[in-house]
Structures are given as C-alpha cells and as structure tokens.
Amino acid sequence: MATEIQNIPTVAALNRKDFVTSNDVRWCPGCGDYAILNSLQRTFPELGVPRENFVIVSGIGCSSRFPYYMNTYGFHTIHGRAPTVATGVKLANPALSVWIVTGDGDGLSIGGNHLMHLLRRNLNVTVLLFNNRIYGLTKGQYSPTSPVGTKTKTTPSGSIDHPLNPILFALGAEATFIARTVDNNPKHMVETFKAAHEHQGVSFVEILQNCVIFNDSAWDPIYGKENRDDKMLSLEAGKPLLFGKDKSKGIRLNGLIPEIIDAATVAPGEILVHQPDHPSPLYSQMLATLNLPDFPTPIGVIRKIQRPTYESLIHDQVEAAKARKGSGTWEELLHGDSTWTVE
Amino acid sequence: MTPSTRGFREMKAVVVRFAGDSGDGMQIVGERFTDTSVTVPNSIATFPDYPAEIRAPVGTIAGVSAFQVHFGSQTVLTPGDEPDSLVAMNPAALAVHLQDLVEGGLLIVNSAAFTAENLAMAGYTTNPLDDPAIQKKYEIIPLDISGLAVEALKDSALTQREKLRTKNFFALGFTYWVYSRPIEPTIAYINAKWATKAPDLAEANIQVLKAGYFLGETTEVTRNRYMVARADVSPGTYRKISGNEAIALGLIAGAKKAGRELLFSGYPITPASSVLEALAGYKHFGVMTVQAEDEIAAIGVAIGASFAGQLGVTATSGPGMCLKSEFIGLAVSTELPLVVINVQRGGPSTGLPTKTEQSDLLQALYGRHGESPIPVVAANSPSDCFRAAFEAVRIALEYSTPVILLSDGYLANGSEPWQLPDPASLPEISAPFADPSKPYVAFARSPETFARTQAIPGQVGLEHRIGGLEKDGKGTISYDSDNHSEMTRLRAAKVEAVAKSIPPLRVTGERNGKLLVLGWGGTHGAITSAVELLRAEGFDVSSTNLRYLNPMPPDLGALLQGFERILIPELNSGQLCLLIRARFLVDAVSLPKIKGRPFKISEIRERALQLLND
Numbered sequence: 001m002a003t004e005i006q007n008i009p010t011v012a013a014l015n016r017k018d019f020v021t022s023n024d025v026r027w028c029p030g031c032g033d034y035a036i037l038n039s040l041q042r043t044f045p046e047l048g049v050p051r052e053n054f055v056i057v058s059g060i061g062c063s064s065r066f067p068y069y070m071n072t073y074g075f076h077t078i079h080g081r082a083p084t085v086a087t088g089v090k091l092a093n094p095a096l097s098v099w100i101v102t103g104d105g106d107g108l109s110i111g112g113n114h115l116m117h118l119l120r121r122n123l124n125v126t127v128l129l130f131n132n133r134i135y136g137l138t139k140g141q142y143s144p145t146s147p148v149g150t151k152t153k154t155t156p157s158g159s160i161d162h163p164l165n166p167i168l169f170a171l172g173a174e175a176t177f178i179a180r181t182v183d184n185n186p187k188h189m190v191e192t193f194k195a196a197h198e199h200q201g202v203s204f205v206e207i208l209q210n211c212v213i214f215n216d217s218a219w220d221p222i223y224g225k226e227n228r229d230d231k232m233l234s235l236e237a238g239k240p241l242l243f244g245k246d247k248s249k250g251i252r253l254n255g256l257i258p259e260i261i262d263a264a265t266v267a268p269g270e271i272l273v274h275q276p277d278h279p280s281p282l283y284s285q286m287l288a289t290l291n292l293p294d295f296p297t298p299i300g301v302i303r304k305i306q307r308p309t310y311e312s313l314i315h316d317q318v319e320a321a322k323a324r325k326g327s328g329t330w331e332e333l334l335h336g337d338s339t340w341t342v343e
Numbered sequence: 344m345t346p347s348t349r350g351f352r353e354m355k356a357v358v359v360r361f362a363g364d365s366g367d368g369m370q371i372v373g374e375r376f377t378d379t380s381v382t383v384p385n386s387i388a389t390f391p392d393y394p395a396e397i398r399a400p401v402g403t404i405a406g407v408s409a410f411q412v413h414f415g416s417q418t419v420l421t422p423g424d425e426p427d428s429l430v431a432m433n434p435a436a437l438a439v440h441l442q443d444l445v446e447g448g449l450l451i452v453n454s455a456a457f458t459a460e461n462l463a464m465a466g467y468t469t470n471p472l473d474d475p476a477i478q479k480k481y482e483i484i485p486l487d488i489s490g491l492a493v494e495a496l497k498d499s500a501l502t503q504r505e506k507l508r509t510k511n512f513f514a515l516g517f518t519y520w521v522y523s524r525p526i527e528p529t530i531a532y533i534n535a536k537w538a539t540k541a542p543d544l545a546e547a548n549i550q551v552l553k554a555g556y557f558l559g560e561t562t563e564v565t566r567n568r569y570m571v572a573r574a575d576v577s578p579g580t581y582r583k584i585s586g587n588e589a590i591a592l593g594l595i596a597g598a599k600k601a602g603r604e605l606l607f608s609g610y611p612i613t614p615a616s617s618v619l620e621a622l623a624g625y626k627h628f629g630v631m632t633v634q635a636e637d638e639i640a641a642i643g644v645a646i647g648a649s650f651a652g653q654l655g656v657t658a659t660s661g662p663g664m665c666l667k668s669e670f671i672g673l674a675v676s677t678e679l680p681l682v683v684i685n686v687q688r689g690g691p692s693t694g695l696p697t698k699t700e701q702s703d704l705l706q707a708l709y710g711r712h713g714e715s716p717i718p719v720v721a722a723n724s725p726s727d728c729f730r731a732a733f734e735a736v737r738i739a740l741e742y743s744t745p746v747i748l749l750s751d752g753y754l755a756n757g758s759e760p761w762q763l764p765d766p767a768s769l770p771e772i773s774a775p776f777a778d779p780s781k782p783y784v785a786f787a788r789s790p791e792t793f794a795r796t797q798a799i800p801g802q803v804g805l806e807h808r809i810g811g812l813e814k815d816g817k818g819t820i821s822y823d824s825d826n827h828s829e830m831t832r833l834r835a836a837k838v839e840a841v842a843k844s845i846p847p848l849r850v851t852g853e854r855n856g857k858l859l860v861l862g863w864g865g866t867h868g869a870i871t872s873a874v875e876l877l878r879a880e881g882f883d884v885s886s887t888n889l890r891y892l893n894p895m896p897p898d899l900g901a902l903l904q905g906f907e908r909i910l911i912p913e914l915n916s917g918q919l920c921l922l923i924r925a926r927f928l929v930d931a932v933s934l935p936k937i938k939g940r941p942f943k944i945s946e947i948r949e950r951a952l953q954l955l956n957d
Contacts, residue, residue: 008804021808023820055800057647067808068820073800075650076810077643078673084640088647088655089800091606091631096651096800114643117636314631321626328628330766333595339582339763340382 014045021071027062032183032209036130037069039189040099044072046190047197049097056099057086059106062137063130063209066101080111083118086125087310094311097197098125104145105135108164112144119173119202121310126196126203129166130183132211133218140214152214166206167288167302171281176201178284178303182223182232183209188299195301201309222297231292235300240271243296251290258286260295276304351523351570356386356415358423359518362440363432363453364401365394365408368511372430373410375515379528381583381760385414386574388725388868390422390941391756395613395697402456402464407439416572420724420868422757424943428521430514432456432488434465441471449567450481451517453510455489484565486558488513495554499547509551516555522569526556577762584761586754587614589728590658590684591621595628596729597736598654601772606648607656608633608641610663613696614752615686618658638666642683646670649679650809652776652799654736658684660752661703662693668711674745675715675834677809678786678795680774681745682735686755689939698939699753701864702915707747708893708922714831716838718742719892721749723867726761728754731890733769738841740774743794749892751914753941754865779803785818793837842894848902852878852885855905858955860886861931863919866912866942873947882955889919895926903929908954910934912947 009018019041027033044054054072058064060079067074073096077085082100090098100118107115107129115127134152135141142150142159145166149158170178177199181192189207196203208219217224222231233243233251241251242263250263250271263271275283284303291297359376363369370391377389392409399406413423428449431437433456444450457470471477472485492510499506512529519526530549537545558564584592598605607630609619623632631653635641638659645655659667664685674681687703689695703710707719718738722731728750735748777783777798783805786795798805807818813830815821851874862870867888874886887902889895903909903923909931911920917933924931934950936942 050803052801052803052806054806055651067810071806073806074808074810075647075677076808076812077646078669078811081639081643081670084635084643085647085650087633087640088606088608088644088649088653089651090647091633091644092604092648092651092653093799093801113636114640117640314633318626318629318631322629325627328595328625330599333592333599333625333628334582334763334766335580336582336584336588339580340384341580342384342576342578 009051011048011050014051016041016045018051019044019071021069023068025069026065028213030212031062032132032211033063033066033130035183035186036128036189036207036209037066039186040070040193042186043190043193043197046194047097053095054097054099055089056101057082057089058101059111060137061103061106061135063101063103064106080106080109081114082106083111083114083127087118087123090123090125090311091314094124094315100125100127102127102129104129104131104133104143104166108166108169109144116169116173119170119175119204122176122201122307124201124309124311126193127205129204129206130209131166131206132209132215134211134215136211136214165288165291168285170204171284171288171303174281175204175303176305176307177203177301179204179301180206180208180297180299182219182299183207184223192300199304201307221292231296233290233296233298235274235276235287235298235302237274237276237301240268240273242271253286256282258290258295276301351568354569354571355417356413356419356423357428357522357569357571358411358413358426359428359430359522360409360411360426360440360443361430361514362407362409362436363511364435365396365398365406366401367408367432368508369408369410369432372511372515373412375529375532376412376518376524377758378532378583379519379524380412380414381581382528383524383571384574384576384581384760385416385571386419386576386760387412387414388419388422388759389413389757390753393697402433402435402461404435404439404465407436409436409440414571416574418574420872421941421944424945428518430518432510432514434461434467434471437471438465438467441477444481446480448481449521449565450483451514452483452485453488453514454485455487482565482567486517486564491554491558492551495551496547499543499550501543501547505544506547509548512548512552513555516552517559520556520559520568521565522571526552576760579762581760581762583758584726584729585756585758586722586725586728586750587617587686587756588621589726589761590618590722590732590748590750591625593729593732594622594656594682594736595625595630596766596769597733597772600769601654601736601740601774603652603654603740603774604629604631605656606631606633606645606653607658608635608644608648609658610635610638610641612638612660612663614688614755615658615660615663615684617755618684618686638663639670642667642670646674646679646681649681650799652797654680654682654740656682656684658686660686660688661690664703664706664710671717671745672711672713672715673811675711675717676811678743678834679745679797680739680743682732682739682748683745684732684735684748684750687749687751695939697752699751699865699941700914700937700939701751701866702918702937703749704863704892704915704918705921707749714835716835716893717744718746718838718841718894719749720746720890721864721892722754723864723888723890725754725757725759729761729764734890737770737772740772741794742792742837742841743774743797744837749864751865777802777805779805783807784816785809786814786816788833788837791840793833793840839894842897845891845894845896847898848887848896850885850887850902851875854885854902856885857883857906858885858908858910858951859903859906860884860910860912860947860951861889861919861923862886862912863889863892866914869942869944869947870912872944873951876944876948877951877955884951884955892919900927903927908932908957910951910954912936912942912950914941
C-alpha cells in the first residue's frame, strides 16, 4: 500500500475517518468485530496521540485481522505471539501507544504463556481480548473459554475441558488494569478503551464478542435485551454494586462469600462499593468469579492499581549504567578487562 | 621467578589437559594456565570440556570436568589432538582421560584421591597407578596434592575444608614449574579476585601455588622440564576472548557501525546463554537485553524491536532453533532485519547439551515451512565470532532480512588471543529508514540489493501494515497466484544478491591441484593444521573454509573445478557434502564425525592422505 503524504492531520483535528483504511473489511456480516472496530476508530482520535504513534499488533484469528483496518502502524504476526512482538516495539520506543488485538484462542490457548508474562511484567500497552468462545477462522472448533459440553466438529459429544475465565487469568498474572466490556454497547467500549489507554501499565480488556456464524448469541444470556438488567453488573468506581431493573438488587459479602440481596431491605453500608484500586486482590477475585447462572456478570473496570512499568524499568537500568560508567566507547568495547601488547 | 635452566626440553607446542571433579576448580586452573601462556606470548587455543550436570556426585565419572590448553611457539589453530601431559585430580578423571594421553606422556596425579572408595566409583578394581603396563607407558608423577596443599597451610586459620579447596592451585603451581611458566600473572589474578574481600583466601591460594612450584624446584620428582619459546606473534594489542564473548562484541560493533540500537532477547540454553549474560553487561553501550519467557518470545521481542527501528537479535541452540522457526518465517515474509544465532550442540532433542556438533546446517538453510530462503554465515574460530557476528548484522540490515549465524559449543567455550581490530577498519553499515517526504511503498526494492526500506512507527505519514500473509509489491495482501510466484522469486533473489558482497575465498595452498579439503565453521583450525602438515610433507593439497553457507561464495564453483578430489570433514553426517554435491555436481567425499567432540588434526590428515595416495 502506498501511503499518502498530503493532508496529515494535526493531533487535535484527528477524527474517525483518519483511522479508516482503504482495505475492504472482510469479517462476516453481523460479526461483533465491526462494532469493536468502529469504537476503536472513534476512541483513537480522542486520545491526544499523533496517528503515527499508534501501533496495533495482532496474532492470528478473526480478531487479528484488525490491524489491516486501522490506519496506523500495524503488525499482523503469528498465532498467539503478538504480546512478544508488542514487547519489542514498546521497548524500542516507549513513546508509542501499542495495542494488542487477540482472541480467546490466540490469547488464551496458543498464546497463553506470552499473555501471562506480558501481564506480570506490566508493559504499558493495552490488550483487547475478543472473547467469542469459539474458533472462528478455522470454522467453529471449541475454544479455551467454551463452556463444558460445547458441541463442535471436534467435540461432537460435547467439550469436556473446564473453561478459562479470562479475568481470573489476568488477575492470576497480577495485571494492573483489568476490565470487561461488550460488543453491543459502543459507548461502554469507548469509555473502557479510553480508561485502558490512560492507565500507566498493562491494560487487559476482555470484550464479550458475538460470532454470528459459529457461536451466535453466546452472550445473550448476559447482554441480551431481556437479560441485561438482571445479568449484567455495571461497575463504577465509588458506586455500590447494584443491578436489576431500578437497581433493586445489590451484592454484599457474607464472610468471604458474595450474596445477592434486595437493596431496599438492607442498610446502604452493607452493599459493597466498587473499588478498582482495592489493595486486596481478594476483592477483584470475588468480582471475577461473579458469573451466570447465580450472579450477574460484572462489566467495566474491575481492577486498576499502580506498579512501575516494564519499559520504564529497563530504560532506567540502561540510563543508570550510562550515568555510572559513561557511554561505552570503542576502546572500552574492544579492550575489555585486560589486554597485552606484542611489540 | 627465574626458572632453573637444567634439563629443559625445547618443544614447539605442548598440549596440557587438567581433569578433575567438577568441584575441583579445573576450569579456573585451565583459564589461569591460558592467561599466563598468552603473555609469554605463545600461540594458544583452549577447549573446556565440562559435564551437563552442575554438580554430579563427587568422584563419579559423570562429574569429571576438564580443560585442555594447546600452546606453541608456532601458530596453534586447535586445542590439540592428544594431551602431552594430563593432570588427574581423582581416579574418575584418570578413567575418562587416560586413553587420550600420548604414549610417554606426563601423568600428574593427586595420589591422595586414589582411595578405595574413589577407585570403585571410577570403576577400578585395582589401583591403576600400580599397574606395570601404565607405569611403563607413561611418566607417572604421583603427588599427594591434597596433603601437600594442607601442609603448606599449616599455619593458616582456614578450615580444613577450605584448605583442601586450594589443591587446584598446587597442581597449577607444579605444572607451571614443569613447563617453566611464570607464576606472577596468577598471583596478580588471585590478588585482584580475593585480596580485598577474602585476604585469607588470597594468601592461602598464593602460598599453595608457590608450594606447588617450589616442590618441582626443590625435589627430584621429575627430571623432565619443558620449554616452549615465544611465538612469532604479529605486533599489536591482544586480549583473550571466547566465542560467545566475541559474538557479543561483534553485535555491538555492528549496531554501532549501523547507527542502530541493539536489543538482544534470549532464553537460557546451553551453550548460548553466555551471549545474553555478556550483553547484559553492556547496558551503557545502549544495549537492551531481555530474558524472555521462552524461545519463541525471545525471537518475537527481537522482531518487534526491529519493526520499531532497533536491531533485534536473539541467540539459542538447536532445540531453541526448532521453536523459533515459525517466527523466522515471519521475518522472511515481512523482510525485517534480524540476527538469529545458533550455538550448535549435539542433537537431536536434548542430545548432548554441553558437547559440540555442526549438525544444524541443513536446518539453518531449510528448516522452515514454505519457500523461505535466508542468508547463513558461520564463525570459524572463537575470535572469528566477532567478524562473523558483525557480518551477520551487516547482511541483516543492508538486505532487510533475517540472518542465521552458526557457531558451536566448541567455539563458544573455547578461547584464544584476539588481536584487537581498528574500529575504523570495520565497514560502515548502511540501512537508512524511509524518507518521510516521499510516498512510502512498503515492499518497494533497491535495484541493487533487492532490499526493502523500513518505515518505523513514529515516522509521520508513513503508517502502514505488515504481516505474514502474502503481499504484493506495494505491501497489500494478495492471494494472487502469479504474485505469489513473483514474490517468492524476489525473496530468493534478494538472498542471492548477498553473494555480490562476499569477498573471494581464502585458500591455504594453491587454487588448483590434487585435493581440496573444504570445511565450514569450527573445523577450520583442524583442517588448516592438517593441510599445512601435509603440505610441509610435500603433498599437493589445499583447503578453504566457508564463512558463507547461503548464498555460497561466487568463486566456489571454479575453485572446486580446479581439484581432482574434494574432501569435506564435518561434525555431522555429511550435510555440507550433500549441498556441494547437489549444487556443483562434484564427487565430493564426506568425512563425518558425530561424537560430540571436535576433529583431531590427525583424523583429517589420515583421511586426506588416503585420498592423496589413491
């Protein structure tokens, strides 16, 4: 593709169209990815980042075609390995805004190891994990997030593997920013992407995404019109954990165990108040395990804490070494500790 | 210390092997003997041979660690075939190494370690030192090294255990006396290492070193002493360097000449780990190092860094190469600069982690799916690893391609003196980024090198996407069959274009004749030594070493045509031979060796002699 050199917009003047490429988008009609693409194209102009400083790195899978549709720098890498390439990009130039786009298969199956290490290192990048609980690009095999009993071509008798909870996975790796959003709520997606970008450290965002062909309506029990009031728990920092029509239900702790209560019948203090920066991971873990059928699924920023970023630590070490020893010279490089001279 | 002059035998070159338990400090002793000899100066080459187990049970065969030093007054290119003297610190060391000692060779043993228990662990039913056949075959010098070391420290406050640990320096001191080497460099080393943090220990080691030396001087344990005169070494400044250290320096030098920052990303694996360890000490040169979570991540990080404008490099050994191959394919497809170093070891699978082999040549050339040609270069000696690494960097950047650099365990751990190059003599490396004032076409090519030009994130107006899907000349994804055929051809043509930058082959001997001994990589020293011996005997034989395995040097075909016979010694079952036969239709003869050890000069000489006498 030949890039145009005219009409480079200033950061302030960037709009959604500046992030649209000329490539035909090739996802299936009705795919949840369209809404995510649209939301990200709406988010990027609002981040105050020059377009040339965005890099989108992806692996392999339907979601991983994403870079081709975003008019930024992009790298469509290999299956599961996007976090490694993104690490190299961010270390080479920490000023870049690096976004990893992955899926439940790419990120949690073949690439689970890299994702875990990316999260624990706290590299200041954002991971968007499109979770549709199915392998789409390979035409409908079950994924590591598919519920037990999922019948696919490779599991005609139903899958037997216990599914992975992406939020718990991120918590296990002690990610510093963990959020969940949904592909049928653009406003929520844009808010969540912005919050992820603002976080200094690794940001992990699970997006409940619908695969219209191989796993249609998989998330309807959570975000379907008729269910969302009772089965989705919108998180807002400093606000009580309330849900249901008219916010009539709340979550409180009974010992270490969460339970649903009628908000009208308890004292306001009994209902848990959302605290993404709660010092104890137990709180985040409790939220991560809230799920169907007994509980509503939390949506929003689940955890946000601070820890030094990997790229700042590595650059600090380089700078400290330069300050201590001076910038290396040719003579120092070649001579090493000891030499001798032959006359 | 002035060595006494009585009873010296002048030797042109000597091979000494120190062998003991892996806790006996044999590597330290070998290193000291080497450092002392380089300052004489002698020409020198070394070969550390240590077990895969960090600490196998004391006294067992599995725990034997050895270090061989070859030093001479004439050019020494290999660590030597058989040792002229063997220092054996226990029966297990003797059991493993005695078979290599030349007949009549000097055998210095720590008799204190020859207890019934140790003998049994080494598989001896009787004490070999009492065996008349062995006594007749070698000159045995049994010394109570443990007892003499402790005795030398009778006034020291060290514990008995600490005293015993100094015994390696006693053996070293005695060996210095036998070979009339100065002990001052070792005293300086001990002081530099311990004088401040453990003065007691420094003093004890120096005392024991001297005691070993004086034992030779004051007693008549042996009448044989040897002298190796100064070598005629070309004037200049030298340092001792191992292969992996030289790789580290070559990478930094290449990045400096190219004006790129170096990011090295690796995962621990024997025998490549020391490249990462070495580079981690060069942060003040702007070098970033990452210990990644696995081999795949290590190369992924390097590719990401290259995409963003640094020079990404990774190093591994055979099993790690298998894991990296998918990513190497991505670098081929996206045409990004990348250096992948394979410090080869014995395979397949975990194989022989600490032993050397050259069996990954075909993997380097062909070990990826699809048509994915990449340049392959090989280092031929420990210090040559510097130029080989520099060359890998040059090709990677100037041709926008991944490059595989092949080294091996023998080069990685072996060391030799290195005459420091003049930095100004190293070529400049040119790989400018795209010009932001012009429209950018991601896969437009230089008409000369066929390289594409990189635009890097942060460059205004050059935003573009790359990936592993087939693309057309503009960089747009294309599944068109003719385009795929053309892009495959172009990627191959780019690698072939590297040949134009390859210097003419350096040949030992004439460029035509009866026999050419052709090698690649670390066999260079043994092949050259064997050919020089044969030439001195009047035989019509030449040799050359291939730095470039892909593409091959343009003058190789003509050189091969100039010889009646071609012999290819390799530490594999004939991989280069297969390539040469296929590409040049010549009836080359293979000399394979797959024993985890380098060639002996005599092995190559004998096979060459057979062909010469055919």
